[in-house]
Amino acid sequence: MEDFETPKFREYPAVPLIKQDEMAAGGPFVSRAEFDTDLGYPGELPEDWKEKTLDKMGDLLGRYRSLQVFMDSCIKCGACTDKCHYFIGTNDPKNMPVARQDLMRKVYRRYFTFAGKYFPKLVGAVDLTEDVLDEWYNYYHQCSECRRCSVFCPMGIDTAEVTMAAREILAHVGKAQKYSNQIIQKVYKIGNNLGLPGKALKGILEDLEEEMEDECGVPVKFNMDEVGCEALLMTPSADFFAEPHIDGLIGYGKVLHELGITWTVSSKASEAANFGLFIGSYDNIQKISMRIREAAIELKVKRIIFGECGHAWRVAYSFLNTLAGPFDFLDQNYPIPQHILEVTYGALQDGKLRMNKEENDHLTMTFHDSCNVARASRMGDKSGGQFDIPRAVIQAACNNYVDMDSDTIKDATFCCGGGGGLLTDDLMELRVRGALPRMEALKQVTEESGVTNIAAICAICKSQFTKTLPYYGFEMDAIMSVHQLVSEALVMTGSEQEKDLDGTEEDDKTESED
Amino acid sequence: MSAFYALLFTVAFLVLIIGLTKKIIQYSRVPAPLKIPLTPAPLTKGGVAIRLAKEAILFAALFRSNKWTWLFGWLFHMSLFVLLLNHLRFFIKDVPLPLVLLQNVGEYAAFTMFIGLAGLLIRRIFVARVKYISSPSDYLWLILLMVIGLTGIVMRFISHTDIIAVKEFSLGLLIFDWQALPTDFPLMLHLFLVAILMILLPFSKLLHIPGLFFAPTRNQVDNPREERHIAPWAAELDAEKNKVQPK
Numbered sequence: 001m002e003d004f005e006t007p008k009f010r011e012y013p014a015v016p017l018i019k020q021d022e023m024a025a026g027g028p029f030v031s032r033a034e035f036d037t038d039l040g041y042p043g044e045l046p047e048d049w050k051e052k053t054l055d056k057m058g059d060l061l062g063r064y065r066s067l068q069v070f071m072d073s074c075i076k077c078g079a080c081t082d083k084c085h086y087f088i089g090t091n092d093p094k095n096m097p098v099a100r101q102d103l104m105r106k107v108y109r110r111y112f113t114f115a116g117k118y119f120p121k122l123v124g125a126v127d128l129t130e131d132v133l134d135e136w137y138n139y140y141h142q143c144s145e146c147r148r149c150s151v152f153c154p155m156g157i158d159t160a161e162v163t164m165a166a167r168e169i170l171a172h173v174g175k176a177q178k179y180s181n182q183i184i185q186k187v188y189k190i191g192n193n194l195g196l197p198g199k200a201l202k203g204i205l206e207d208l209e210e211e212m213e214d215e216c217g218v219p220v221k222f223n224m225d226e227v228g229c230e231a232l233l234m235t236p237s238a239d240f241f242a243e244p245h246i247d248g249l250i251g252y253g254k255v256l257h258e259l260g261i262t263w264t265v266s267s268k269a270s271e272a273a274n275f276g277l278f279i280g281s282y283d284n285i286q287k288i289s290m291r292i293r294e295a296a297i298e299l300k301v302k303r304i305i306f307g308e309c310g311h312a313w314r315v316a317y318s319f320l321n322t323l324a325g326p327f328d329f330l331d332q333n334y335p336i337p338q339h340i341l342e343v344t345y346g347a348l349q350d351g352k353l354r355m356n357k358e359e360n361d362h363l364t365m366t367f368h369d370s371c372n373v374a375r376a377s378r379m380g381d382k383s384g385g386q387f388d389i390p391r392a393v394i395q396a397a398c399n400n401y402v403d404m405d406s407d408t409i410k411d412a413t414f415c416c417g418g419g420g421g422l423l424t425d426d427l428m429e430l431r432v433r434g435a436l437p438r439m440e441a442l443k444q445v446t447e448e449s450g451v452t453n454i455a456a457i458c459a460i461c462k463s464q465f466t467k468t469l470p471y472y473g474f475e476m477d478a479i480m481s482v483h484q485l486v487s488e489a490l491v492m493t494g495s496e497q498e499k500d501l502d503g504t505e506e507d508d509k510t511e512s513e514d
Numbered sequence: 515m516s517a518f519y520a521l522l523f524t525v526a527f528l529v530l531i532i533g534l535t536k537k538i539i540q541y542s543r544v545p546a547p548l549k550i551p552l553t554p555a556p557l558t559k560g561g562v563a564i565r566l567a568k569e570a571i572l573f574a575a576l577f578r579s580n581k582w583t584w585l586f587g588w589l590f591h592m593s594l595f596v597l598l599l600n601h602l603r604f605f606i607k608d609v610p611l612p613l614v615l616l617q618n619v620g621e622y623a624a625f626t627m628f629i630g631l632a633g634l635l636i637r638r639i640f641v642a643r644v645k646y647i648s649s650p651s652d653y654l655w656l657i658l659l660m661v662i663g664l665t666g667i668v669m670r671f672i673s674h675t676d677i678i679a680v681k682e683f684s685l686g687l688l689i690f691d692w693q694a695l696p697t698d699f700p701l702m703l704h705l706f707l708v709a710i711l712m713i714l715l716p717f718s719k720l721l722h723i724p725g726l727f728f729a730p731t732r733n734q735v736d737n738p739r740e741e742r743h744i745a746p747w748a749a750e751l752d753a754e755k756n757k758v759q760p761k
Contacts, residue, residue: 015643016643017642018642018643018646026603061544062544062607063544063545063547063745063747064544064545064546064547065541065544065545065546065728065730066546066550066729066730068540068541068544068559069541069725069728069729069730070725070729072537072719072721072722073719073721073722073725073726073728073729074719074722075719075722076644076647076648077576077579077587077634077644077651077718078580078583078637078638078641078647079575079576079579079583080579081643081644081647082643083579093643093646093647096643096646096647096648099647100645102647113717114717115651115714115717115718121650122649122650122651122654123649123650123718124649124650124651147552147731150552150731151552151575151578152575152576152578152580153575153579154569154573154575154576154579154587154726155722155725155726155729156552156569156575156726156729157729158550158552158729158731158732160737161550170617260681280609282547282548282748282751283751286751288749290756290757290758293757293758293759297759297760299760309580318548318549318550318738318739319548319549319737319740321738321739321741321742322548322742322743323742323752324757325742326742329760335739336739337739345585374553375552375553376550376552376553377553378553378554378555378736380745383553383554383555383556383557383561383736384554386554387554411552411553411554412578424747485563492742
């Protein structure tokens with residue numbers, strides 16, 4: 001169907017060979033001026049683009065210690081060269097993290113360092129030309145900002161920081177990416193990435209309520225813009241209709257209902273995702289974050305709970321308090337913000353949720369750690385909780401669980417291949433090829449341990465896998481939401497499932513009185 | 515010749531100290547907006563100190579990444595460290611006992627340093643991925659350090675130099691009392707290259723020495739839900755007037 005080949009599974013372990021210019025062509029669609037200007041960018045290449053580029057670069061070097069230090073401290077040791085999923089999947093040497101950083105570092109050296117000004121050849125410095133900008137555009141949109149390379153870097157250099165800076169610079173000279181900017185514009189104008197208006201959202205949520213009532217016999221509420229609920233639920237808008245995302249949303253609804261936590265979504269802030277992160281724009285990350293503060297105040301909630309979304313959780317966990325805080329008007333007894341998995345895990349620990357794991361006995365699960373959760377956030381009060389809590393919740397919902405190869409999980413997890421603003425059809429080849437290492441690890445556990453399904457806690461991962469799994473010979477619905485498993489196993493008080501398990505209603509009453 | 519070397523080392527020392535200080539001041543002044551520690555990250559400052567120490571002393575991340583690069587890189591750096599300690603004797607009149615004892619093991623560090631550097635150079639030439647990312651300067655640094663090591667080995671084990679005179683020269687440097695320096699070739703070359711290294715350090719990738727400690731990915735505490743983290747330039751965006759407040 002497409003004009004590219006799905007990569008073949010490699011024999012373990014394989015060191016990728018270099019194929020020059022394998023991914024040299026193109027890059028994603030460039031943004032249209034109308035999307036850019038709304039976000040504060042010029043929308044076209046200005047005449048003085050060279051000065052503007054260098055000015056912006058100088059500006060960012062003075063604003064971000066990460067960028068300044070990372071431009072200087074790379075020793076070209078090569079530790080990162082085989083760690084990027086896009087390099088593994090494409091073999092294009094410019095997808096090696098150090099080479100990707102070098103696209104900018106060469107220009108940095110030429111214009112901002114003594115050595116590069118006077119001895120450019122010696123230190124590999126280059127002049128800034130339009131070709132260089134085009135190369136930046138192409139290769140800085142082949143990075144999903146997943147941070148895997150930095151885990152292995154002896155200097156802690158984070159290519160994501162460089163990619164974000166490059167995209168911010170490019171946007172300032174009219175070379176922004178269409179996908180991300182169009183989505184941010186939709187968030188500002190309509191409230192979510194998908195452009196789903198409040199009315200449509202309300203309809204979906206009402207349907208869900210009916211469905212729950214029919215299925216479980218319990219009035220699980222899916223409120224929108226309801227003032228005075230205990231919690232505001234911030235969840236990626238894909239949770240409102242995409243599969244398997246929506247099954248996760250149903251899971252959150254059931255858990256919160258069972259715990260007696262009233263909650264609502266906000267039509268104004270009906271999106272947890274924050275693509276400001278992907279384009280590296282502090283201003284836009286902040287502006288998008290501020291909607292959450294406003295919604296929380298308007299709806300008079302006491303808590304903010306986030307649904308399953310990787311980069312949204314990074315922005316929420318790591319930045320929200322800084323960008324939109326202080327949240328002194330919320331209940332300080334709960335983490336601000338809190339992840340839905342923290343809620344579910346805590347309730348499981350306290351024995352507040354009754355789980356019938358047999359419901360998931362037909363599944364053998366594995367778990368894909370989403371990059372932004374794994375390497376840029378935390379859950380719970382212990383370091384590494386972001387690995388343990390999702391696994392504990394899955395295992396509370398399902399009897400059969402197997403981890404993938406240890407080099408491909410936890411903080412060494414591979415990106416799904418669609419993160420960082422690359423989940424767009426015009427990058428399908430990159431997405432399929434970048435999924436290779438994750439698909440290999442999945443293949444291994446399906447063959448060795450009979451794994452049937454893979455769970456994730458990120459809307460992007462879920463969408464990306466739905467698209468890419470079939471390329472590698474898996475079923476598209478092998479990808480599941482973690483709260484989908486919870487939803488299947490959870491036995492709500494007074495539900496049909498409870499009656500089925502415990503017999504008649506009368507029996508049930510006497511039991512619960514004991 | 516002695517005067518030239520005395521002057522060279524005075525200049526090299528000044529360039530090294532001033533250049534490095536300027537860079538360190540720059541790194542500390544540029545704000546680190548937003549919390550970006552690579553997680554799992556330590557929850558306390560003490561934890562961060564341990565994390566950085568593991569990177570600086572054991573090269574923990576490199577060990578996870580590539581065992582050969584780690585082996586050669588660590589061997590080189592640790593040997594260099596021992597050799598630097600050994601060379602302190604040239605700047606201390608009465609050498610303290612620990613340094614005297616170190617001398618017995620320390621003199622072999624030049625060999626392990628050379629092995630480490632040779633390993634790194636071979637990797638740089640023969641591993642296609644590493645070759646691809648190498649600039650001429652990347653090879654030259656390795657060669658420079660190897661020649662410094664080799665000339666050291668020659669002086670120590672083959673053609674001895676008058677180290678008493680060298681020590682008088684180096685002690686003199688400290689108080690601007692320039693003494694005569696022996697003029698044998700290995701020493702001249704050894705010292706010349708060391709001076710070059712000192713002068714170039716603040717303008718090169720050798721800035722990874724301070725850079726390691728300034729990487730926000732490794733030096734930040736994981737506490738963003740507990741503490742806000744506003745960069746000075748972001749304060750305007752954060753101003754009260756820009757924010758909805760509860761009524």
